[in-house]
Amino acid sequence: MRLLDGRTLSDKIKSEIAQEVKNDFLDKGKPAPHLAAVLVGEDPASETYVNNKEKSCREVGFISSIYRYPAGIPEKKLLEVVDFLNKDDEVDGFIVQLPLPGHIREQNIIERINPLKDVDGFHPVNAGRMMLNLPAFLPATPFGIMTLLERYNIETEGKHVVVLGRSNIVGTPISLMLSRKAKTANATVTLCHSYTHDLKKFSLQADILIVAMGKQEFVTADMVKPDAVVIDVGMHRIPSSDTKSGFRLKGDVKFDEVSKKCSAITPVPGGVGLMTIVSLLLNTLKAAKKEIN
Amino acid sequence: MRLLDGRTLSDKIKSEIAQEVKNDFLDKGKPAPHLAAVLVGEDPASETYVNNKEKSCREVGFISSIYRYPAGIPEKKLLEVVDFLNKDDEVDGFIVQLPLPGHIREQNIIERINPLKDVDGFHPVNAGRMMLNLPAFLPATPFGIMTLLERYNIETEGKHVVVLGRSNIVGTPISLMLSRKAKTANATVTLCHSYTHDLKKFSLQADILIVAMGKQEFVTADMVKPDAVVIDVGMHRIPSSDTKSGFRLKGDVKFDEVSKKCSAITPVPGGVGLMTIVSLLLNTLKAAKKEIN
Numbered sequence: 287m288r289l290l291d292g293r294t295l296s297d298k299i300k301s302e303i304a305q306e307v308k309n310d311f312l313d314k315g316k317p318a319p320h321l322a323a324v325l326v327g328e329d330p331a332s333e334t335y336v337n338n339k340e341k342s343c344r345e346v347g348f349i350s351s352i353y354r355y356p357a358g359i360p361e362k363k364l365l366e367v368v369d370f371l372n373k374d375d376e377v378d379g380f381i382v383q384l385p386l387p388g389h390i391r392e393q394n395i396i397e398r399i400n401p402l403k404d405v406d407g408f409h410p411v412n413a414g415r416m417m418l419n420l421p422a423f424l425p426a427t428p429f430g431i432m433t434l435l436e437r438y439n440i441e442t443e444g445k446h447v448v449v450l451g452r453s454n455i456v457g458t459p460i461s462l463m464l465s466r467k468a469k470t471a472n473a474t475v476t477l478c479h480s481y482t483h484d485l486k487k488f489s490l491q492a493d494i495l496i497v498a499m500g501k502q503e504f505v506t507a508d509m510v511k512p513d514a515v516v517i518d519v520g521m522h523r524i525p526s527s528d529t530k531s532g533f534r535l536k537g538d539v540k541f542d543e544v545s546k547k548c549s550a551i552t553p554v555p556g557g558v559g560l561m562t563i564v565s566l567l568l569n570t571l572k573a574a575k576k577e578i579n
Numbered sequence: 580m581r582l583l584d585g586r587t588l589s590d591k592i593k594s595e596i597a598q599e600v601k602n603d604f605l606d607k608g609k610p611a612p613h614l615a616a617v618l619v620g621e622d623p624a625s626e627t628y629v630n631n632k633e634k635s636c637r638e639v640g641f642i643s644s645i646y647r648y649p650a651g652i653p654e655k656k657l658l659e660v661v662d663f664l665n666k667d668d669e670v671d672g673f674i675v676q677l678p679l680p681g682h683i684r685e686q687n688i689i690e691r692i693n694p695l696k697d698v699d700g701f702h703p704v705n706a707g708r709m710m711l712n713l714p715a716f717l718p719a720t721p722f723g724i725m726t727l728l729e730r731y732n733i734e735t736e737g738k739h740v741v742v743l744g745r746s747n748i749v750g751t752p753i754s755l756m757l758s759r760k761a762k763t764a765n766a767t768v769t770l771c772h773s774y775t776h777d778l779k780k781f782s783l784q785a786d787i788l789i790v791a792m793g794k795q796e797f798v799t800a801d802m803v804k805p806d807a808v809v810i811d812v813g814m815h816r817i818p819s820s821d822t823k824s825g826f827r828l829k830g831d832v833k834f835d836e837v838s839k840k841c842s843a844i845t846p847v848p849g850g851v852g853l854m855t856i857v858s859l860l861l862n863t864l865k866a867a868k869k870e871i872n
Contacts (some may be wrong), residue, residue: 359715403826414707417755418747420686444776451760454711461708462755465745465770472774474781484736488767574791 288550290438290517292430293559299433299564300346303571312557320349321405321566322371322380326364326390327357332383333516342563350569351377361390365398372400375567379405379423379573381566402578404567408455416459419466421578423569427479428460430561431496431517433568436470440494440515440550443472446490450505450538452479454500456519464494485509497538507543516544516551519558583731583810583844585723585853592726592857593639593735596864600640604867611643612867614662614698614859615673618860619657620650625676632674635856641863654683658691665693670868672698672716674859695871698862709752712759714871717766718863721753723854724810726861729763733787733808733843736765741785743798743831746770749772749791749812757787778802790831800836809837809844813853 298549311318321343325337343350343428358554364386373379375547380403386392401411403408407425415422424432435442451457457477465475489495489509498519510516520538530532537554545551552558572578581815604611609748614636616629620669629645636643646660657675664673673696679685694704700718710717728735740757741784744750750770771781782788790798791812803809807814813831821827830847845851 288765410704410707410711410713412707413710414703414705417706417710417751418703420703446775446776450758458710458755458758461758461770462751465751465754465772467772468743472772474769474771474775476767476769477754478767479758479760479765481737482758482767483739 287320287545287548288438289517290434290440290550290552290557292434292552292557294436295437296560296564299437299570300342300567303346303567306571307401312347317376318349319570320351320376321570322351322353322374322377324353324367324371324380324382325362326355326359326383329351329385331383335397336383338563341494342567348394348566348567349376357387359387359390361394364390364395368395368398372398372559375531377403379403379570381406395526395570400549403502405458405566407575409571413454413568419468423572423578424463424565425455425459426562426565427445427456427498427558428463429565429568430503431460431519432463432470433565434517434552434558434561435515436495438550442470442494443538445493446491447473447494447514449475449496449498450485450489451498451500452477460496460498487508487530493535499538502536503538503540504546506541507540507547510544512547513549514547517558518552518554521554521559530571533564540557580838580841583727583733583808583843585843585845585850588727588730589853589857592730593635596639596860599864602636605640606795610669610700611640611642611672611861612836613644613669615644615670616830616864617646617648617657617660617673617675618665619648619652619676619679621705622678625678626756631856632812632859635860637858639737639860641860642669646705652680654682654687657683657688660692665691670696672696672863674699696866698763698859698866700862704749706752709807710755712761716865716871717756717858718748718752718853719855719858719862720749720791720812721756721863722858724753724812725756725763726792726858727810727845728787728808729852731843737762738766738785739784740766740789740791741781742768742791743772743778743782744793744812745770746789746791750789753789753791772797792831793829795829796831796833798805798832798837800833800840803837804838805840806842807840809841811845811847814847814852826855 340350375383396408398531401409407423449461461477464473494515496517502522518537518539522536524532526534535555633643652817689701696701700716705715744752754768754770757766787808789810811830811832813828816826821828829849
């Protein structure tokens, strides 16, 4: 069994990015790529995520900025913030951290972002360009999975990929990306979800099983074909007295038993999660290099 | 075996549209919905298709116009035509008939169309909004298939749909539409294509088999599960001395043998093809009613 180690790989890619920032930006007298984040309210998970982004930016030499607003900010005002960042030539890409407070219509905010700065890849133009196999900013988590498969030389062409979970930010886009005519793609993809009958019938067929259901340790060894590749997108905090933080992370896959049966698997933590932030950095680099247009 | 009769259904929907044009537009003193088509060059298939659209528009009481340009029109000039139609308040929706001559970059033209008038549903914004399950203009052929399934009360929820062919205008969008959380959807969908190994393994699992491969009579009875529903998107002209036109139409499915095994099937001609033009009329009606925004 091979461990698809998101930590080692994300460190490696970050050092590649840092090198590129030095060679292609700083040494040429150009400013480093700049990622901005808009944070509304004081959701602890969002705080953590945005802080991690800032830390990763520093590691690779990006400029990073955070725009903080109180939870009560009116939608109109937040749209003006987006307009400002759209126009600011010093910002290459930006994200508006989700979820937003209930009085703000998220879709209005997302669709206001200039698609050329939409490094989260949530704007419909980027979703559509991805579907049409045109250059686009890919949403971070599925892009991270693609990078992981590519860097670990997991063959996808002609393989049967089964995706469990059809969210807009993971399951649906990864099923599209892997079924397209492209490198690290050309797979036969089945997309399963809460309405699927006899899930096991499908999961057992998977050469590559991608689990993004949001159900803790749902996938057990009896649901996995011997020697399958298993990608676990789940992330669940469970209380624990063994750790300083007071919790441990678990995925959607029962790692202990599934890891004995499969040929390769991503751990939680240390798997897909770390690839997500790296994807955001890669998207920001693309934005700074004007690779998407 | 039930014949999913696109002719009867499309006639029924056209008379519903005609009624709506009368009640909600003409009787209220409003102009009828207006569909424009841009036709470049003299490709006979395109001519036929555009003429059929014009005829269908007349049948339902729509205003219809055709903008004809010689094959040599520069891309810049065609972009100006698109800009003009985007701005023309009297035009509710328009299409630029594809394919375009080789010197014109089709994607440039498609992306120039105002997404709110993009009744072909080819603009990335509409593809993306469809993927994200937001209101959008759906591409005509998959929209026609959805309408056919819905009007014939074919249960899709929890069913295994297998789609053969991953084109941007049929296979990929229909696989997305049927896997979304929505009415006439919620299916488990497998998307197969030229890189799929052992296609029959997949087609034999299908409760609903959608064939859009562009290979004449490719699907034979041994590839179909008993009592499956079969949707044939293929359209092949073969020479024939039996018809006045000198040709007959065949689909991607070997109708004679498959129809004996399945529970329902679309014929060719008289199936999906006729639903495509009806979808374009429905999209134009939506555009005129400003239902998508």
